Amino acid sequence: MTVVDAVPAGAVPDGAAGGVGGTGAPPPDDRREAHRRRRRLRWLVVAALTVLALVFVYPLLWLLSASFKPRAEIFDNRLVPRHPTLENYLTVWESAPLALWLGNTLVVTALAATAVTVSSALVAWGFAHYRFRGRGPLFGLVLATMMLPGAVTLIPTYLIWHRLGFVGTTVPLWAGNLFASAFYVFLLRQFFLSLPREPFEAARLDGASEWKLFWLIAVPLCRPALVLTFLFEAQASWTDLLRPLVYLQDTATFTVPRGLKALIDQFGPGGESQWEVVVTASVITTVPMILLFFAGQRYFVQGIATTGSKG
Incomplete structure (x- = not known):
C-alpha cells in the first residue's frame, strides 16, 4: 500500500489546511476583515479617550476662559470670551x-x-x-x-x-x-x-x-x-x-x-x-x-x- 492509499478518503493532508500553499495562514479576505476590525476598535478607543479627556479638561478651560471675561459675562459658559480683558x-x-x-x-x-x-x-x-x-x-x-x-x-x-x-x-x-x-x-x-x-x-x-x-x-x-x-x-x-x-x-x-x-x-x-x-x-x-x-x-x-x- 502506498502513502497516498494510506490517507483516508476526504482527509486533508497536514500543511494544506487553512491557507493557500499549505502555510496555514488565513485567506486574504479574512486578514483584511481582521485588520478592518482592529482599525475600527482602535478608532473607538481613541474616540472614547478623547471624550473623557474633554470632560476632564473642560473645567480647566472654562476657568481659563472666565479669567479673561468681564463680570457680566463670567457665567455665560462660552469658552471664547466675547469681550476679553486683562483687567x-x-x-x-x-x-x-x-x-x-x-x-x-x-x-x-x-x-x-x-x-x-x-x-x-x-x-x-x-x-x-x-x-x-x-x-x-x-x-x-x-x-x-x-x-x-x-x-x-x-x-x-x-x-x-x-x-x-x-x-x-x-x-x-x-x-x-x-x-x-x-x-x-x-x-x-x-x-x-x-x-x-x-x-x-x-x-x-x-x-x-x-x-x-x-x-x-x-x-x-x-x-x-x-x-x-x-x-x-x-x-x-x-x-x-x-x-x-x-x-x-x-x-x-x-x-x-x-x-x-x-x-x-x-x-x-x-x-x-x-x-x-x-x-x-x-x-x-x-x-x-x-x-x-x-x-x-x-x-x-x-x-x-x-x-x-x-x-
Whole structure:
C-alpha cells in the first residue's frame, strides 16, 4: 500500500489546511476583515479617550476662559470670551499679596515634599533591605496608622505645635513630614524590594558603608519612585487648606489655599460677589502645579507603571 492509499478518503493532508500553499495562514479576505476590525476598535478607543479627556479638561478651560471675561459675562459658559480683558489679572495683584502667598506656598511645598521623600525613603529602605525580628508586625503597625483619620490627631498635634511655639508660623505645615508618611513608606518599600541583592552584597564586600549602599545604589535605581513621592506630596501640600486654616492667622504667612479662602470670603457670595477675581486667582495658583506635573511626567508615569512589582 502506498502513502497516498494510506490517507483516508476526504482527509486533508497536514500543511494544506487553512491557507493557500499549505502555510496555514488565513485567506486574504479574512486578514483584511481582521485588520478592518482592529482599525475600527482602535478608532473607538481613541474616540472614547478623547471624550473623557474633554470632560476632564473642560473645567480647566472654562476657568481659563472666565479669567479673561468681564463680570457680566463670567457665567455665560462660552469658552471664547466675547469681550476679553486683562483687567482681572491687574485687579488680583492689586487686591491681594498674591506674590507673597505664592512664595510662602513654594517654600512650604519644597520643604514638605523634600522632607517626606527623604524620611520615608530611609524608613522604607530599613523595612525592605534589613532582616530583623518583628519586621512584619512593625511594618503592619506603620500601615495601621493610615487607618486613623486626620481629624483624630488634629487637636493633639495642634497642642504639640502650640507648646513648641510654632502656631502662627508655616513650620507645622511641613515639619511633621520629617517623621515620614506611612503611605509613602509602603510605596517606596515596594520599589526597594524589587531591587536585586547582588549589587549590594558586592558593594559591601568592597567595603561600602550602609549609607553608601543606600545613597549610591538604592536611590539611583529607585529614582522614579522618589520623584513620584515628591510629586504626590508637592501636590498635596500645594492644595492643603485645613492646616493653614488651623495654624495661620497673619495674612503675611498665608499660603495659596488659605489666601484663596480669604479672597472667596471677600469677593465671593458673602462679600462683593466679584467672582472674576476669585477665578483669576485660581488660574494663577493652578499654573505651577501644571508645570510641575509636565516636568516630572516621565517619572510619574514610570513610577505608577512599576509600583508594587514585588511584594
